[in-house]
Amino acid sequence: MDTVGVLGGMGPLATIDFMRKVLEATPAARDQDHVPMIVCSLPQIPDRTAAFRGDGDSPLDAIVACGRRLQSAGADLIVMPCNTAHLWFDDVQQQLQLPMLHLVDAALREALDLAGSDARMGLLATDATIASGLYINRRLPDAPPPNWLLPTAGEMLELVMPGIEAVKAGRLPDGQALLAAAARALAQRGADVLVLGCTEIPLVLDTAACGLPVVDATAALARQVVARCRDANRA
Amino acid sequence: MDTVGVLGGMGPLATIDFMRKVLEATPAARDQDHVPMIVCSLPQIPDRTAAFRGDGDSPLDAIVACGRRLQSAGADLIVMPCNTAHLWFDDVQQQLQLPMLHLVDAALREALDLAGSDARMGLLATDATIASGLYINRRLPDAPPPNWLLPTAGEMLELVMPGIEAVKAGRLPDGQALLAAAARALAQRGADVLVLGCTEIPLVLDTAACGLPVVDATAALARQVVARCRDANRA
Incomplete structure (x- = not known):
């Protein structure tokens, strides 16, 4: 093997x-x-x-x-x-x-299989991952470009980044509360599926915690x- | 580092x-x-x-x-x-x-620090670990030989080995009940501290579950x- x-x-x-x-x-x-x-x-x-x-x-x-x-x-x-x-x-x-x-190809493939190519994909990830275009510029050779929904800058600074920091520091309940709030905001703006593009996020967030199908990139x-x-x- | x-x-x-x-x-x-x-x-x-x-x-x-x-x-x-x-x-x-x-030296050191060198140490481990003498023959250079208490052969066959198998198979409540019964038997015979010398046992047994201070070798x-x-x- x-x-x-x-x-x-x-x-x-x-x-x-x-x-x-x-x-x-x-x-x-x-x-x-x-x-x-x-x-x-x-x-x-x-x-x-x-x-x-x-x-x-x-x-x-x-x-x-x-x-x-x-x-x-x-x-x-x-x-x-x-x-x-x-x-x-x-x-x-x-x-x-x-x-x-x-990693990103693996996540995109699962999101497409789960939600279809017309789905609106919410993305939760670090500021660097989102701003660099790591996910949003990535293309699978045999699929149309995904239809992305991102957190606002305010949500990034108040919910997503502090949530990831809390998980890294072992404060899991705090991290879950912050990240679930960011997930709910994406759901309210029409996300059909959430791509969790940061290894810390799935430690505290799943479908039950955020009310949407999630793709755990890890x-x-x-x-x-x-x-x-x-x-x-x-x- | x-x-x-x-x-x-x-x-x-x-x-x-x-x-x-x-x-x-x-x-x-x-x-x-x-x-x-x-x-x-x-x-x-x-x-x-x-x-x-x-x-x-x-x-x-x-x-x-x-x-x-x-x-x-x-x-x-x-x-x-x-x-x-x-x-x-x-x-x-x-x-x-x-x-x-x-691994065994690390566990013995913690058991001595926790319970002192006069303590009676109960041992929960697999048949092979106990029978091979891995724990009971091990000596720390600066400490007297521990005073061990082992499960009986009947307890090994009816409680400890089935308990470990249950944990390995994911049946955690069954495993906990069996292993806690083996721990109680050691406590009744005078154990002051329990050494958990098998990686599966600490997954279901702690001080609260067995009423004795425990040392998790891992x-x-x-x-x-x-x-x-x-x-x-x-x-």
């Missing part, structure tokens, strides 16, 4: 969440049925959002160094369970020369990893 | 549980405060309990190979969040030539990892 290399630690809780979602996506009756994973959880990688804003060092070299560790340890395939890190996806892939799966990537590794196993 | 290498996948859920306990044991306000970890979760390592019983291949070569991957990826220190794998601890350490922390190892890496950081 192919060994998945996980470029992790961005943040460390999101890495664990991704690993758990890979287990949940695997039909397994015993330990030995599970996907082999090598995980490099290096929380010292420079902050992605700060770098995007021009307030900090680029994380590219640290991400590539982490990828080389995974390569040394025998990874066949690389994933990054961090949305913002995907701003450097093309550079990382070019330097590592290993197959990589793209879980979508996990399901794609399992499908890919099991295909490689059968091949 | 030192990078911890985690020899994982034995089983994969226990690996994730250990990683989460490392996060919980870390005083951190942001990603960059967390301990860097490289995790090799290779569920294809042969079954440790079967090997102990003489019913399967030795896991030693696979564990060492997993350790070498961690070494290639830059781990400074190795831990194995699996009790039964510690039957091969000395061989693994000898072949890897890297510092390793011992959490004890996690706390020792954090203390060690943060010391290395300050040094």
